[in-house]
Amino acid sequence: MDKFDTKCVQAGYNPSNGEPRVMPIVQSTTFAYDTPEEMGELFDLKKVGYFYTRISNPTSEGLERKVAALEGGTAAVTAASGMSAITLTMLNILNAGDNFISTATIYGGSFNLFNITLRRLGIDCRFVENDTPAEEIEGLIDDKTRAIFMETIANPAGIVADFEKFSRIAEKYGILLIVDNTIATPALCRPIEFGANVVVHSSTKYLDGHATSVGGIVVDGGNFVFKGNPRYPLFNTPDESYHGIVFADAGKTAFGFRLRAVVNRDIGAIISPFNAFLTNLGCETLHLRMPKHSSNALALAKAMKEHPAVEWVKYASLPGDADYERAQKYLDGGMAAGMVSFGIKGGREAAAVFQKELKLFRICTHVADARSCVLHPASTTHRQLTDAELEKAGVPVNLVRLSVGIEDEQDIIRDVTEALNATLK
Numbered sequence: 001m002d003k004f005d006t007k008c009v010q011a012g013y014n015p016s017n018g019e020p021r022v023m024p025i026v027q028s029t030t031f032a033y034d035t036p037e038e039m040g041e042l043f044d045l046k047k048v049g050y051f052y053t054r055i056s057n058p059t060s061e062g063l064e065r066k067v068a069a070l071e072g073g074t075a076a077v078t079a080a081s082g083m084s085a086i087t088l089t090m091l092n093i094l095n096a097g098d099n100f101i102s103t104a105t106i107y108g109g110s111f112n113l114f115n116i117t118l119r120r121l122g123i124d125c126r127f128v129e130n131d132t133p134a135e136e137i138e139g140l141i142d143d144k145t146r147a148i149f150m151e152t153i154a155n156p157a158g159i160v161a162d163f164e165k166f167s168r169i170a171e172k173y174g175i176l177l178i179v180d181n182t183i184a185t186p187a188l189c190r191p192i193e194f195g196a197n198v199v200v201h202s203s204t205k206y207l208d209g210h211a212t213s214v215g216g217i218v219v220d221g222g223n224f225v226f227k228g229n230p231r232y233p234l235f236n237t238p239d240e241s242y243h244g245i246v247f248a249d250a251g252k253t254a255f256g257f258r259l260r261a262v263v264n265r266d267i268g269a270i271i272s273p274f275n276a277f278l279t280n281l282g283c284e285t286l287h288l289r290m291p292k293h294s295s296n297a298l299a300l301a302k303a304m305k306e307h308p309a310v311e312w313v314k315y316a317s318l319p320g321d322a323d324y325e326r327a328q329k330y331l332d333g334g335m336a337a338g339m340v341s342f343g344i345k346g347g348r349e350a351a352a353v354f355q356k357e358l359k360l361f362r363i364c365t366h367v368a369d370a371r372s373c374v375l376h377p378a379s380t381t382h383r384q385l386t387d388a389e390l391e392k393a394g395v396p397v398n399l400v401r402l403s404v405g406i407e408d409e410q411d412i413i414r415d416v417t418e419a420l421n422a423t424l425k
């Protein structure tokens with residue numbers, strides 16, 4: 001079971017004699033026991049087992065084991081959504097008065113969480129760019145800095161993270177490096193191999209891959225020593241809700257253990273067993289889908305680059321792209337998944353014509369579906385911003401985001417080319 005493709009199909013669930021071959025959906029909130037003593041031991045974390053689905057569930061756990069295996073982590077915890085996975089991760093290490101560093105070109109939802117909601121709770125996010133010089137980033141670190149956060153392939157900017165620089169800084173200061181690997185997926189990049197300590201996902205995207213289930217997951221890299229690290233009092237102080245347990249003592253599974261036993265016990269942002277089942281099913285073909293998304297996207301990006309209605313194309317595996325070298329370095333085979341952004345000539349009006357003319361690509365607030373889809377941020381997700389504000393946020397008014405599916409390559413190119421042609425009429 002060491003090869004990646006085999007793990008996609010089989011990791012996480014291994015039936016015993018006579019048990020269902022397919023991981024069952026355990027649609028039960030509760031689990032029955034013979035004695036109150038045994039149940040008490042479960043509550044005290046002295047015994048391992050299921051007792052309430054808010055804490056753990058066999059179906060969710062099957063998905064957790066699979067994704068932990070795919071990412072090369074020691075454990076994983078599922079969550080209700082990508083946003084809740086990120087929120088739980090941050091609350092696992094940060095108190096009011098603490099701070100962390102994040103790249104600014106990240107998913108809009110994460111940006112809002114960091115810039116507004118966490119700030120309201122007294123947690124300060126210090127934004128940097130992927131290419132901010134190391135000395136400048138180090139200048140933002142103080143003894144209350146608890147994490148560095150970035151995305152492997154930023155959504156929607158398409159920037160590939162500078163793992164070498166950020167992991168060197170994180171290691172130098174004993175700070176946790178958290179990487180959102182949603183767009184790359186472990187099929188194209190395993191951030192733990194490049195120094196990440198925690199990997200988070202919106203499993204809503206490629207892990208599910210079929211646009212059926214909102215979900216998230218947090219993977220513990222097991223490669224960070226909390227014990228005695230003064231930056232992490234929450235892991236080194238006895239937890240009274242568990243009779244004085246010290247989570248750092250859990251060693252290689254401390255991060256995930258505390259996130260499950262404390263943070264999500266209190267927040268309760270869990271995935272449903274049914275969504276975990278569907279997400280696990282999606283993961284079984286991840287190794288087949290990601291190369292197809294990537295080759296379709298690259299072929300389309302190349303064709304679009306030559307089209308007279310296109311101002312620019314952003315795709316990291318396109319030769320000459322600003323992120324090309326990093327894509328070759330950190331992404332398997334230089335493959336950069338299915339998200340392609342481009343600038344359309346003619347701004348809002350042309351973007352509207354383009355979207356209406358598309359046939360295979362449907363207008364969806366989504367990326368990473370097997371089906372191709374399109375979104376024009378300026379008229380949807382970012383519609384409240386002025387043209388100047390859009391420019392500043394890195395989503396200029398002419399930016400159109402395509403999520404390239406796994407349909408036939410020539411059909412995809414034809415659909416986009418014909419819709420682009422219509423904008424020139």
Ligand SMILES: *Cc1c(COP(=O)(O)O)cnc(C)c1O
Binds near residue numbers: 082183216
């Ligand atoms: C979609 C997305 C999220 C948020 O995930 P949800 O499942 O929608 O909550 C976080 N990070 C990235 C990179 C995403 O693309």
